Amino acid sequence: MSALDASLTAAHAEVKAEIARTDNKTGLLLAFIGALLAGVWTVAKDASLPAVALVVGGMGVALLVAAAGLLLRAVRPNLGGDRPVGFPRWATLTADQIRTELDEDKRAQHIANLSRIAVCKFTNLRRAVDVTCVAGVLLIVGAVIAVGGAL
Secondary structure, eight states: OOHHHHHHHHHHHHHHHHHHHHHHHHHHHHHHHHHHHHHHHHHHSSOOOOHHHHHHHHHHHHHHHHHHHHHHHHHSOOOOTTSOOSHHHHTTSOHHHHHHHHHSOOHHHHHHHHHHHHHHHHHHHHHHHHHHHHHHHHHHHHHHHHHHOOO
């Protein structure tokens, strides 16, 4: 195995692993947001809250829903755009065409495409974390207002 071959194999595995890590983090955060929304609903549905607490808490809930949307966007399947390589393209080929396709080393192209997908996923995950943090602050402020009265 040449140095280039080893490097391509390692880079390909690294990008695929990064996508898997990002998807795992996204799933965990999506579950956390769902639990948080359920908890907020359970606490707030029967409570008599001041209008300010409702507004601030409502903004927090809206941000949590927006964060969930970003997370769903992060896990949305992306098969490589208009010119996919590898797996998505194989679905359109015959067995002989797949053999011909696999005779060529297209790992560099796969790495580039997978890296773009990974960056998009990571960007959406990072934005969702930021939005979730802001939502958490708003929910805490709303809870303080509800417990201590309007500011």
